[in-house]
Amino acid sequence: MTGKKKIVQYVHGMVVLFVLWYGISALAELPVIPSPLAVMSNLVQIFYGKMMVHGFYSLWRIFAGVFLSTVFGMPIGLCMGYFERWDRILSPIVYLIYPIPKIALLPMIMLLFGLGDLSKIVIMILIIIFQVIVAIRDGVKSIPKEAYDPLYSLGAGYMDIFKEIIIPASLPKLLTSLRIAMATAISVLFFTETFGTQYGMGYFIMDAWMRVNYLEMYSGIVVLSIIGLALFIAIDILEERLCRWHCSRR
Amino acid sequence: MTGKKKIVQYVHGMVVLFVLWYGISALAELPVIPSPLAVMSNLVQIFYGKMMVHGFYSLWRIFAGVFLSTVFGMPIGLCMGYFERWDRILSPIVYLIYPIPKIALLPMIMLLFGLGDLSKIVIMILIIIFQVIVAIRDGVKSIPKEAYDPLYSLGAGYMDIFKEIIIPASLPKLLTSLRIAMATAISVLFFTETFGTQYGMGYFIMDAWMRVNYLEMYSGIVVLSIIGLALFIAIDILEERLCRWHCSRR
Amino acid sequence: MIETRDLTVVYKSRNSCYTALDKITMAILEGETCALIGPSGCGKSTLLKVLAGIIREFEGQVAIKNQPVMPKRHRIGFIPQNYGLLDWKNVYQNVTLGLRIKDGKKKIDRNDIAHILDLLGLKGLEERYPNELSGGQQQRAALARAFLLKPDLLLMDEPFSALDAITREEIQDVFLYVWKKNPVSTILVTHHVEEAVYLGKKIVILSDSPGRILKILDNPLFGENDLRNKEDYFQMCLELRKIIKEDWSK
Amino acid sequence: MIETRDLTVVYKSRNSCYTALDKITMAILEGETCALIGPSGCGKSTLLKVLAGIIREFEGQVAIKNQPVMPKRHRIGFIPQNYGLLDWKNVYQNVTLGLRIKDGKKKIDRNDIAHILDLLGLKGLEERYPNELSGGQQQRAALARAFLLKPDLLLMDEPFSALDAITREEIQDVFLYVWKKNPVSTILVTHHVEEAVYLGKKIVILSDSPGRILKILDNPLFGENDLRNKEDYFQMCLELRKIIKEDWSK
Amino acid sequence: YSKEAMKGNNVYQESITIGILPDVDSIPFIIAQEKGYFQEEGLRVTLEQFKSAVDRDSALQSGSLDGAVSDILAAAFAKDNGFPMVITSMTNGSYKLLVNQNENIDDIQGLSGRDVAISKNTVIEYVTDKIMMEGGLTPDDIHKVIVPKIPIRLEMLQKGKVVAATLPEPLATVAIKEGAKLLNSSDHLDINPGVFIFTAKAVEEKSGAIQAMYRAYNKAVEFLAKESPENYMDMLIEKGGFPETVKGAITLPQYTKAAVPSEEEVHDVIAWLYKRQLIKNSYDYEELVNDQFVR
């Protein structure tokens, strides 16, 4: 698909959402659901002066969180997918920790990691990493066993097997898990950026909410959603680059 | 794997976690991190009298949320994966809504759905459904195109193609998305069950937290994590049943 | 009757085009068998995929019974070169796939299936999944699917390539037996000159890629009893081999 | 030297066992070629997989140069029946896979590769992915990989099955050319009696499943020049065919 | 008409839904509910428990509640953003500035340049600022650390991650009980930004019910004044979500019968908000407060 066509699509999607939003806000006629027009004009007003700095803080936290989760989660997921033993030992632990609402561990994390960015990123990682691990593990498990045969007969070591088979074959699932991780990271900002900081989109939205300023709150949401869209598009482009064999299928 | 072996594993996993937790709690010596022994004895005391009812409320909300998310999300994901057109039209919308922190839409959801179970389940669905959609869409996209050839040459309709190819071939990914959805549903309880109800594990944990009763809070977390484990095991068993072709690979 | 007129197929990959078939014009009468011979990579599979309705982007005209290819209307039995078995269905489910889709579940005649499976030496393997079969067994399962369907048009891409010499002759005779009961227009791709002479009433020889029609031979020997032991047969094979050798080395 | 003694392989599926090979005892001398003939499903591929170190659960002894099978130590060129190309690598990457793993990236000799690709008629296809190749081209890519590796032991499972008669003879000669430069112990599975006589110094005939050794023939004609046009060759083929027919129908 | 309702075999004529938090401001409502005072007034009251102020405000703004235990700041914010809300009475709450037990600080001056945990743009920050000014500091002299979740703020204080924190009751009592030192409190300064607010719609449509609610509220205040805390503490702990440990330790505020907040109180809060540009307009007392129910 050409870049131009894509842009048309995304604009199209935005327009659809706007119309929907407009409809709901017109029906509700309550400041709880401000009209998108009001939000956009507010957004334009406050973006440079007030919001951009929050956006950058959040971006860096998203990057750090997703990056670290992938760096730690990917190898674990890959190993759990490939080595029966790892899966046997680790999956009960993952299954037990995954469903815990990590926010409930906030007091513990703040005590261990303080109030700064570190504890924010730790929470983010705690939330995201399990999604990454489970998605990658399942992806690796779904590689047909025959795919390994050529490498086994070559006596390839684990490094080669990971490099030549497991990583490329599970790359599409890896990107799926990246998508999910990223979206989660963004929505988690909302909890992590409410303490110990005065910067970040999460803080911005929460602060606006506390001040019952729904216009600003929705401006923040719009910006967050555009950040998300941009990152999603980046992953789509990455996929087209990396999985050419995959896209080239008829 | 036999059932007995599995149980041994899970017990093993729990023991490992307990030892870890014990270590941390012993090092920290803080009420914020109570010792697992204290938590377990507290849990045993309060489980029947106090906690079980919360557990059942939460279970039903988890089921409702996951079930409805799957019922709505699966067809959308399948269609987005198979029909280029659906993907083109819907993915910008999904990419825009997915990263929004849904809790920020609380006022809107309360306005539309009130304070009761409905709005709790709507939030849950809003959070989960996009994970389901994206995971299933990506799963369907990764089916090799040749797999469709036999059905195309038979002139099979869409229903047949979904039934014979898309659903069975993406079943493992479907289960992955179910796993992620479920874990998310559980941790989302923590936000949805804090208003408009006095029942549910989310309420229980939050209430204990506000009362600074870390023993009860951790008891709640342990129960939540065991609920999660049980549901994960259920999905694993489902997988073994449904994907026999998948497991039977050498 | 199957007719193609100036059929040209071009594969488009990322940044290049590749002409696989170049102006193929041929006709096969109702109930006739046609053997397709051509050097590796000349476009035989491509031609079959066009007739099976899998490749829908081509230039020129293709007609089955004076209609454009419509897998929905026609009953096409297609055996792809890689057998086209569905990994997630066992032999029985794979074999009955065509019947299920074309006639619905109820019309399945278990005796008929048992008979064909027996003829093809697949008895006792009904419950196996494709990855638990040997190559030849997989190929025979694909043949069973096509035979059971009782198609109007049978397209077979190297259908006996994975069979040993003896089984091959047996299965060729099974094909003739099925075909005689119900003479269906058939195109089979083969690399065996003997097979072409034994099974093809018409023999079409394609040129090296891009595939063009070099010669269309009528085979007077087709259908004679005990053909394999006749002197004429050897002569015809030798002759054909000579033609091929001359034409392809040009 | 390759030796097996009482080699028995049993496949275990969910609730049944299946004996694929039954007490195979055979020996192939250093630098000898051996053609393996057997009815479909008798366990030829299984035997090759054992020698390639892919199937590691078997009874009896298997030794390559008096050592147990150790793909890490030996240099095994294995062509599986389904070619074993990696979908996510293009032809060039697939063909050099063995070299990369055994010798590292640096030792790759581009001239050698170009030479082999040329001999096998793959020139110009280096950038294609396997799913953009015809069946025969895929098979030739697999052959290129094995030839380039210059292995100690070459295992080929029906390596010419997807090639047309003429290409087949050419590629058989390519094999002999490569083999003569570097006489490697070779086992090839074939369904062609002619191929067995042309390429096998030793011809091993297996029984119907479970595979047992029926006969081991020494082929005095192997290696003679212009063999294909000699009367002896025809005689030998006829004889072999007779043996097979008698033995297998028992 | 309350007598009639009672005779009429508990046929409830009007119902209202109010939001409460686990704080001391909400105690009279819990008492009124549990002691059946609402029922006596022929009123069906649904008390919705919230665990955070934003949840409560969202419910109020989306029309799920008729009224809520809240504060002047929330009322001003709502007003400023177009939500028609009215302050109908004040409630009695208490906010305390506490210092970690190991710190050698015993006046406000000692906090200069130190970490104080608060939540931003809330009544907590307002009270903190007031305390600073009373003690001779400006709000900028301390380093405000934002920790919105109250239990976490408590924990940070206890573990010395911050030097001081402003906490509402009943968690302030928990902190004191475990050693934290009280530096100053809203009671001490005689400020009380806690108020009860109703939506304009409820004021219009349910004025009878609101009056009845306040009658019940006053009964509860009477009850609180005469009864000793042991007699109802267990009930509060169970129904109000209070920590077990406050039992016997907490000193509840002096509950007053329903009355409107003083003009000065409201004015101070509005001035504070306006100065910090948290609201666009400065509001008069009359614009925010409706005294018809508690006159």
Ligand SMILES: Nc1ncnc2c1ncn2[C@@H]1O[C@H](COP(=O)(O)OP(=O)(O)OP(=O)(O)O)[C@@H](O)[C@H]1O
């Ligand atoms: N997806 C594709 N993209 C580009 N080229 C392709 C693609 N698929 C096939 N080709 C090329 O088209 C030509 C014809 O392919 P086809 O599979 O029809 O050959 P074939 O006659 O069946 O050969 P074989 O006997 O080896 O199976 C080949 O040269 C192949 O390389």
Ligand SMILES: Nc1ncnc2c1ncn2[C@@H]1O[C@H](COP(=O)(O)OP(=O)(O)OP(=O)(O)O)[C@@H](O)[C@H]1O
């Ligand atoms: N995973 C498996 N589980 C059970 N049975 C199996 C499995 N794989 C192969 N078999 C059986 O083992 C026997 C030998 O299989 P193998 O693939 O070695 O046959 P083959 O001699 O290569 O046949 P072909 O010529 O058809 O390729 C077959 O009868 C097959 O059905």
Ligand SMILES: [Mg+2]
């Ligand atoms: Mg082909």
Ligand SMILES: [Mg+2]
């Ligand atoms: Mg085989």
